Amino acid sequence: MITSAPFDNWWHEAYGLDVKILSPPHVLLFFGVLGLRLGAGLMVLREQNRHPESRALGWLFCWMAGLIMSGTIGLFLVEIWPTRQHSSEFFALVSALIPFFLAATTRASKLKWGATIAAGSSMLFHASIMWILPIFPATPKLGPIYHPVTHMVASPFPLWTILPALAFDLLWQRRKNRDSWTADLILAGGAAIAFIVIFLPAQWEFSKFYLSSGSHNWFFAGDRIWSYRARPGSWWTSFFPNEAGWTMPSIIRCSIFATASAFFGFSSGKRMTQVQR
Amino acid sequence: MKWIIGYICVALFGINLATAHVGSPAVVCDGLAGPYAVRVIVLPPPVIPGRAEINVRMLGQDVGPVKVTVLPVSALAGLAGAPPPDLAEPVSGEAGLYHGELWLMSSGSYSVHVTIAGSRGGGALVVPVVAAATRTLGMSVLLKAVLVVLGVILLISAATLLSLGLRQSLLPPGVETRGGVGTMAVVFLVLCASVYGGKRWWDAVDANYRHNEIYHASLLDGSLGRSDAHTVLHLAVGHDGTYGGEALSLIPDHGKLMHLFLIREPQLDVLAHLHPARSGPRSFDVILPELPEGHYRVYSDITYETGFAATLTTAIDLSRTSALVETKMAAPKIDPDDSWWKSTSETNAKEEDWLRFVGERRFKKGEDVNLVFKGTSASGQPVNLSTYMGMLGHAAVRRSDGSVFAHIHPVGTFSMAAEDFFNAQRARDLGLTPMVDHSHHHPAAATSEVSFPYVFPQSGNYRIWAQTKIGDRVVTGVADVSVD
Numbered sequence: 107m108i109t110s111a112p113f114d115n116w117w118h119e120a121y122g123l124d125v126k127i128l129s130p131p132h133v134l135l136f137f138g139v140l141g142l143r144l145g146a147g148l149m150v151l152r153e154q155n156r157h158p159e160s161r162a163l164g165w166l167f168c169w170m171a172g173l174i175m176s177g178t179i180g181l182f183l184v185e186i187w188p189t190r191q192h193s194s195e196f197f198a199l200v201s202a203l204i205p206f207f208l209a210a211t212t213r214a215s216k217l218k219w220g221a222t223i224a225a226g227s228s229m230l231f232h233a234s235i236m237w238i239l240p241i242f243p244a245t246p247k248l249g250p251i252y253h254p255v256t257h258m259v260a261s262p263f264p265l266w267t268i269l270p271a272l273a274f275d276l277l278w279q280r281r282k283n284r285d286s287w288t289a290d291l292i293l294a295g296g297a298a299i300a301f302i303v304i305f306l307p308a309q310w311e312f313s314k315f316y317l318s319s320g321s322h323n324w325f326f327a328g329d330r331i332w333s334y335r336a337r338p339g340s341w342w343t344s345f346f347p348n349e350a351g352w353t354m355p356s357i358i359r360c361s362i363f364a365t366a367s368a369f370f371g372f373s374s375g376k377r378m379t380q381v382q383r
Numbered sequence: 384m385k386w387i388i389g390y391i392c393v394a395l396f397g398i399n400l401a402t403a404h405v406g407s408p409a410v411v412c413d414g415l416a417g418p419y420a421v422r423v424i425v426l427p428p429p430v431i432p433g434r435a436e437i438n439v440r441m442l443g444q445d446v447g448p449v450k451v452t453v454l455p456v457s458a459l460a461g462l463a464g465a466p467p468p469d470l471a472e473p474v475s476g477e478a479g480l481y482h483g484e485l486w487l488m489s490s491g492s493y494s495v496h497v498t499i500a501g502s503r504g505g506g507a508l509v510v511p512v513v514a515a516a517t518r519t520l521g522m523s524v525l526l527k528a529v530l531v532v533l534g535v536i537l538l539i540s541a542a543t544l545l546s547l548g549l550r551q552s553l554l555p556p557g558v559e560t561r562g563g564v565g566t567m568a569v570v571f572l573v574l575c576a577s578v579y580g581g582k583r584w585w586d587a588v589d590a591n592y593r594h595n596e597i598y599h600a601s602l603l604d605g606s607l608g609r610s611d612a613h614t615v616l617h618l619a620v621g622h623d624g625t626y627g628g629e630a631l632s633l634i635p636d637h638g639k640l641m642h643l644f645l646i647r648e649p650q651l652d653v654l655a656h657l658h659p660a661r662s663g664p665r666s667f668d669v670i671l672p673e674l675p676e677g678h679y680r681v682y683s684d685i686t687y688e689t690g691f692a693a694t695l696t697t698a699i700d701l702s703r704t705s706a707l708v709e710t711k712m713a714a715p716k717i718d719p720d721d722s723w724w725k726s727t728s729e730t731n732a733k734e735e736d737w738l739r740f741v742g743e744r745r746f747k748k749g750e751d752v753n754l755v756f757k758g759t760s761a762s763g764q765p766v767n768l769s770t771y772m773g774m775l776g777h778a779a780v781r782r783s784d785g786s787v788f789a790h791i792h793p794v795g796t797f798s799m800a801a802e803d804f805f806n807a808q809r810a811r812d813l814g815l816t817p818m819v820d821h822s823h824h825h826p827a828a829a830t831s832e833v834s835f836p837y838v839f840p841q842s843g844n845y846r847i848w849a850q851t852k853i854g855d856r857v858v859t860g861v862a863d864v865s866v867d
Contacts, residue, residue, distance in 0.1 A: 109533040112526060120520035121592050123432040123486075130585050141541075148552060247467065248486045250460030335488070380553045 107138030127183055136181050143174050151381045154216055164217040171215075172227030175207040179228070179265065188262050188331075191313035192345040194356035197306060201360040204267055205301050205368035208274040209294065213375025218279065225271035232264035236327050246334035253336050260327040263316060266308050273300035274368075290372040291365075297372075298364035302357065310351065317343045404694050404789040404796070405682065406782070409838035410512050411751055412795035416499040417506015419446060422836060423497050424751050425485070425510060429518040431596075432488040439471055439497055440751075441479035448473075449501030451481040455512070458492035458689045458805070462812035468498065487514040490598070492691040494805035509809055511690055511801035515598035519589075538578065542571040603695035605681055609707040610714035613670040618643075618683065620665045620695060630664035632688040636800035637772040639718070641667055642684040642790060644779050645699075647677045651846045652726035654779065654859065658718040659683075668715040672723045676702045682779075684790050684798070690805055692798035694788065720772050722850060724859035737766070737853055738860025741832070746866045748842050754778065754835040756849040756860045765831035769852040773821055774799075776833035776851040783844040791835050839866040 114131035118124065126132070147170045154163040179186065182199060190196050212221035239258040246255065274297055281293055315321060321328025332342060350356055410425040420442040427435045439451050454468035471483035487493060495510045522530075546567035550560050601621035608615050618641075620631055633640045639658040647653035653675055659667035683695040741755040756776070758766035768775055780789045789796055807817035833851055849860045 109530065109537060113530060116520075116522060116526060119430065121588065121596070122430045122516065123434070123488075129588070130581050133581070141544075148548065152552075245467075248488050249455060249466040250457035250464040250489060251466060252460060252464055377549075377553065382554060383552060383556045 107135055110135035110138060127181060128185075133181070136177070139177060140174070143170070143177060146170060147174060148381060151214065151378055152383055155379065155381055158216045161217070164215060164220070165223065168211065168215055168217060168220050168223040169227050171207065171211040171220075171224040172231065175204075175211075175224060175267070176228045176231045178203065178207070180232075183261065186265065188313050188316045188328075189341070189344065189346045191309055192349040192351050193347055194350040194353065194359070195347070197351040197356050197360050198363055200265065200305070200309075201298075201301065201363040202367050204265070204270065204305070205274075205294075205297055205364045206371040206374070208267070208271050208301075209297060209368040209371025210375040210378060211371075212271075212274045212278040213372055214378035219272075219275050221271040221274045221278075222268060225267040229264040229266075229268055232261060236260040236263060237324070240324070240327060240330045248334075251334045253332050253334050253338055255332075255334050257330070259333050260330040262331045263312075263321070263326050263328070266305065266312060269308050270297075270301045270305040273297070273304050285376075287373070290376075291369055294365050294369035294372055297368040298361055301364045301368070302360055306351065306360070313345075317345075404787075405696060405785075406787040407780070407789040407796070407838075407840050408517065409840065410510060410795070410797050411791075411836040411838055412508065412510040412797060413442070413836050414508045414510075414794060415506065416497055416508040418503040419449065419499045419501070419506060421497065421499065421508060422751065423495070423508060423510050424838060425495055425512050427512055427514055428487060430516045430520070431490045431514050432486070435485040435487055435495075435512065435514075437471065437483045437485055437495065437497075438474075438751075439481040439483075439499075441481075445479070447502050449481075449499050451483070452498045453483045453485060454496040454498070455485045455487055456494050456496055456805075456809075457489060458494070458691070458808065459489075461808055465496075468496070471497075487512075490515050490596075492687070492689045492801070494690070494801075494809070496809065507809075509802065509805045510795075511692065511797045511805050513691055513693075516592070516596050517598060519593060519597070534578075538571075538574055542567055542574055545574075546570045600693050600695050603681070603683055603697040605697045605699045607671075607699065607701075607707060609709045613714045614701075614707065615714055616659070616669050616671050616681075616699065617662070618659060618667045618669070618681075618697075619663075620667075620683075620685075631685070634686050634688050634690075634800045634804055636684065636686050636798055637720075637774065639720070639772075640685065643669060644682040644684075644788075644790065645671075645674070645679045645723075646682070646779075646781060647675065648680050648698075648785065649783075650677070650726075651781065651783070653677070653679075653724070654848050655721075655723035656777070656779070656850060657721045657723075660715040660718070662715065669721075670714055670717050671701075672721070674701055674723065675725065680785055680788075682788050682790070686798045686800035686804075688804075690798075690801040690808075692801050694790070696788075720857075722857040722859070724848065724850075724861070726861070737858040738849060738851065740847070740849075740860060740862030740864075744862065744864040746839055746864060748839045748866050751836060751838050754780075754837055754847055754849070754862075754864075756833050756835075756851070756862075758831045758833075758851070758853055758858070766853055767829040767831050768833055769854060771850060771852045771857060775826060775830070776835065776849055778835045778847055778849040780837060780839075780845055780847050782841065783846065787840055787843075787845070789837065791837055793833055793835055795836055796838075842866045 110131045117131045150167045150170050154167045157163055185199055186196060208221045211224045217223060240260045242258045243256060244258045277296055316328050408427055412423045422440040422442055424438045425435055437453050451471040452468035453471050454465055456462055456465045469483055471481035474480040474482050485495060491514055493512045493514050495512050496507055498507045546563055550563050550566055604619040606617045608617060640661060641659045643657045643659055645655040655672060655674060657669045659669035662668040679699050679701060681697045681699060686692045738756050739759050741757045746752050758768045760766050771777060775793050778791050803819055810817040843866055845864050845866060847862045850857060
C-alpha cells in the first residue's frame with residue numbers, strides 16, 4: 107500500500123489525474139488491502155477451525171469472506187456496471203470471479219448456509235453504501251458538469267450473488283462424502299451449471315429492470331448512480347458494448363470459467379478447513 | 384486539380400506535439416476585467432486531467448485589495464456545466480499578484496473566466512485555453528530505485544508469507560516444518576508471472592496514451608504548382624484518412640481562416656505572413672510572393688469552431704519554381720494583408736529601420752515579459768503606428784532550432800478567433816446579446832510603440848519578427864534575443 111502511493115502519484119503525472127479504478131498502481135494498492143484482509147481472514151479461520159461449535163466465529167468468517175468478495179468485485183465496478191450486464195465480457199468476468207468465492211466459503215464455513223451468509227453480507231455492504239451516500243448533499247467542484255448532481259452518487263445495486271450462493275450451499279449440503287479432486291471437479295461442474303442457470307438469467311432480467319424507471323427510488327437508487335461527468339443520454343438506458351451474453355460461444359466460455367473457478371474455490375476451501383494457525 | 388511536385392521537393396513534417404503554437408504552452412492575456420487592467424498567465428497542464436497554474440497580475444496603479452476568482456469553462460458544456468469558481472490567493476511579497484489552480488478534467492477547448500471585485504466595482508475577463516496532453520513522462524532515477532527496492536521487498540515478502548502460509552497454516556501451533564523450497568519457488572514464479580502481466584498491461588496503457596491520448600495536430604500536406612504565372616502553395620489538412628472528406632469547421636481570426644507563416648531555414652532571413660483562401664473542404668491555396676530559393680518551415684494557425692486553436696506545420700523546398708507545370712485552375716486572389724520580409728543581409732540580419740526592438744535582449748524562461756518595438760523614422764524620430772488587421776501588431780517568435788514557434792499579439796498569445804467565440808458563448812450563457820468588441824485590440828491614443836506579452840518556454844536563442852503598419856505600409860521589425 108505504501109509502495110503504491112509514489113507509484114500512483116507518478117502515474118497521475120504521467121497519464122493524468124485519472125478517475126479510473128483499474129490501473130496498475132490501484133491494483134497494487136488493492137493487493138495491499140487484500141493482504142490485510144486475507145491476514146485477518148486467516149486469523150478468523152484459525153479461530154473458527156479451533157472452535158467449530160462457535161456460531162459467532164462462523165458468522166465472523168462469513169462476514170470476512172463477504173468483505174473480501176466485496177473488495178474484489180468493487181475493483182471491477184466499471185466492468186460490471188448495469189449497462190454492461192448483457193455483454194459476453196460481463197458474463198465471462200463474473201463466471202471467473204464469483205464461483206471461486208462461493209465455493210471456497212461454502213466449503214470452509216462451519217455454518218450450513220455459509221456462502222449465502224457471505225454473499226448476503228457482501229450485498230448488504232454494497233447496498234449500505236448505495237443507501238447511505240445519497241443521503242448527503244453534495245455538488246461537483248470540478249467541471250465540465252454534464253449531470254448536475256445534488257447529492258453524493260450511489261454505487262449501483264449489488265450483484266445478486268446471494269442467489270447462486272444458495273445453490274452452492276445446497277449443492278455442498280447434498281454432496282456425497284467423497285474426498286477426491288475428481289469429486290471436487292464434478293461438484294464444480296454442477297456448481298457452474300447452477301451459476302449459469304440461476305445467476306446469469308437473474309442478473310440479465312434485473313439489469314433490464316434496473317435501467318428502467320422502476321428502479322428510480324431510494325431502495326434501488328437506479329437514478330442516482332451517474333456522476334457529474336456522465337452526459338445524460340440514451341446510453342444511460344442502453345446495454346453496452348453488446349448483448350451477446352446468451353450466445354453459444356459466450357456460454358461455453360462461461361461454463362469453462364465457472365467450472366475452473368468453482369473447482370479452485372472448492373480446493374481452496376478444503377485447505378481452509380485445515381488451517382490451524 | 385493536379386498539383387505537380389516534379390522538381391520541387393515537398394517535405395512533410397506534419398506532426399507536432401503542440402496545440403496553439405509549437406512548444407509554447409503558456410497563455411498570456413492582457414486585458415480589462417471591468418475597470419481593472421490585468422495580465423493573466425495560464426500554464427496548462429502537460430497531461431489531462433490535470434491542474435493548470437494561473438497567475439493574475441493587476442496592471443497599472445494600485446487598486447487596493449481585490450477578490451479574484453478563476454473558473455475553467457469547457458466549450459462543450461458552457462457556463463451551465465461549470466463548477467463553482469475558485470479563489471485566487473494573493474501571492475505574499477508580490478503586490479497585485481494572485482495565484483490559483485484550475486482543474487482541467489477533459490481534453491479540448493476551454494475558456495478561463497477571471498472575475499475581479501474590488502473598490503472600483505467588478506468585471507470579468509475571458510481567456511481561451513487549450514487543454515491537451517502534450518508530453519510523455521519518464522521516471523526519475525531516484526523514483527525508479529525506490530520503486531525497484533520496494534518492489535523486490537514486496538515480492539520476496541509475499542513469496543515468503545504465501546509459501547509459509549500454504550505449508551505451516553495447516554500444522555498445529557508449535558510444529559515447524561523444514562524445506563519448502565519447492566513451494567516457495569512455485570509461489571515466486573507465480574508472483575513473477577503476475578508482475579510480468581502487470582508490465583504488459585502497463586505497456587498497453589502507455590501505448591494507448593501515446594497513440595490516442597496525446598494531442599497530435601492534424602497532418603498538413605504542402606504541394607506547389609503554377610497558376611496564372613504565380614507559384615501557388617496548396618495546403619491539405621488531415622489527408623491521412625483520419626477525417627475522410629469531412630469539411631474543416633473553422634472560425635476566422637482577424638477575418639482570416641488561416642494565418643500562414645513561412646520561415647526560411649536555417650538562416651531565418653525570410654518571413655512571409657500569408658492568408659490562404661479556402662479551395663476545398665480541407666484544403667487551402669495561396670499565391671506565394673517572390674521568395675528566395677531555399678528550405679522553408681510552414682506554420683499554419685487555425686481555430687476550430689469549438690475555439691480550439693492549433694498550429695499545423697510542414698515544410699517546403701522552393702527551388703526552380705519556374706519549372707513547375709501550369710495548372711488549369713485559377714489562381715487564388717492575393718490577400719491584401721499578405722506581407723513578407725527579407726533580410727537586407729543574407730548572413731547577418733538586422734532590425735529594419737522602421738521598427739526597432741527596444742530594451743534588453745536577455746530574458747529568463749518562464750517569466751512573463753514585454754517584447755517592445757518602436758516605430759522610428761529614418762532620422763530617428765518616433766513614428767506613430769497604424770493597425771494591421773485590426774491589431775496594432777502581430778509577432779512571430781521562433782527558437783533558432785524551430786522547437787518553439789508562437790504567433791502573438793499585443794493582447795496576448797491566444798487566438799483572437801477563440802476569444803470572440805468564448806465571449807459570445809459567455810454572453811449567451813448569461814442571457815446577454817453576444818457582441819464582438821475589439822476596442823481593447825488597439826490603444827485609445829496614437830502611439831509609436833507596440834508591446835507583445837510573452838513567456839519564453841525554453842532557454843536558447845530566439846528570433847522575433849514584429850509586424851505593424853506605418854501609414855499604409857506593412858513594416859517588419861526583427862530582433863534576436865537570448866533566453867537563460
